[in-house]
Amino acid sequence: MSVEVKPSILPWFGGTEGDACRLGVVTAWKEKNTTEKAYLDEVMSTELYIKAQRMCTAEIELYNRASGVVCLLEKESNYPYEFTYNTFWESGGPSNGGYYFDGNYDLATMFAQTANFTQVGNIVTCVADCYTGMGNGCDALQSEGWLINYGKIPTKEYCDMHWASIDNAYSAIKLCAARAIANPSPNNTQIEGQSKDDIVTAFEALMYTNGECAYQYCNTPVSKAIESIVCPSSSPVGPNAINGQTSSSGSFVPHSTMIPMLLATRISCGA
Numbered sequence: 001m002s003v004e005v006k007p008s009i010l011p012w013f014g015g016t017e018g019d020a021c022r023l024g025v026v027t028a029w030k031e032k033n034t035t036e037k038a039y040l041d042e043v044m045s046t047e048l049y050i051k052a053q054r055m056c057t058a059e060i061e062l063y064n065r066a067s068g069v070v071c072l073l074e075k076e077s078n079y080p081y082e083f084t085y086n087t088f089w090e091s092g093g094p095s096n097g098g099y100y101f102d103g104n105y106d107l108a109t110m111f112a113q114t115a116n117f118t119q120v121g122n123i124v125t126c127v128a129d130c131y132t133g134m135g136n137g138c139d140a141l142q143s144e145g146w147l148i149n150y151g152k153i154p155t156k157e158y159c160d161m162h163w164a165s166i167d168n169a170y171s172a173i174k175l176c177a178a179r180a181i182a183n184p185s186p187n188n189t190q191i192e193g194q195s196k197d198d199i200v201t202a203f204e205a206l207m208y209t210n211g212e213c214a215y216q217y218c219n220t221p222v223s224k225a226i227e228s229i230v231c232p233s234s235s236p237v238g239p240n241a242i243n244g245q246t247s248s249s250g251s252f253v254p255h256s257t258m259i260p261m262l263l264a265t266r267i268s269c270g271a
Contacts, residue, residue: 018068022101029098043108055180063103063169081157118185120202126213127167164214171207
């Protein structure tokens with residue numbers, strides 16, 4: 001029986017070629033047999049991981065499809081930039097960061113970040129800011145010191161290579177896994193993680209703020225037009241709207257304090 005070959009339609013579908021592209025990168029990473037891989041393999045053997053993986057197959061597949069598109073875009077564009085998606089996040093580590101093209105492995109990375117989904121962990125309201133350094137939505141990761149490539153990515157590269165498609169799928173996997181296995185520790189002092197519902201709600205909000213932020217970066221004319229219809233009395237969306245907005249008193253409100261409000265309204269209208 002022949003295998004169906006699915007054509008690629010860039011920048012939207014990677015098809016069979018995109019899947020082969022990303023798997024080639026992942027395989028090259030696996031062959032290095034780093035301690036990083038050994039740790040992730042150990043996580044993937046646990047009952048908790050297996051349960052989350054089983055419950056989130058659709059989200060993992062979405063992640064892999066997005067990775068295939070990004071892989072092809074980076075391969076076929078005579079790539080003029082310093083960093084690929086993987087090397088940006090690898091941040092000078094011992095491998096090529098190939099596991100960032102595999103949703104199963106990236107799910108495994110979430111267990112350390114969330115202490116096995118007993119807490120929310122670092123609150124990153126705008127992953128796009130990690131790349132561009134243009135806003136404060138990535139302050140939580142920048143402050144840790146390991147993200148050495150922070151702010152080194154031109155906005156054009158971020159948008160043209162569709163990196164947000166992987167990030168959005170990442171958020172979907174994390175939210176799905178939280179719904180499946182989140183179990184807050186009684187000792188957890190993080191305000192967003194006092195109950196399973198708290199953790200799920202926080203990841204829902206972060207998925208929204210990150211998606212909104214990515215859209216603002218790469219679709220500014222459209223996002224302004226939508227806001228002018230939904231929020232006719234608001235001023236046009238400016239750069240600060242990516243990372244927060246102005247309150248009625250005129251003070252700046254960061255997204256970290258806007259999360260409950262964003263969940264209630266599903267759209268943020270400028271003051």
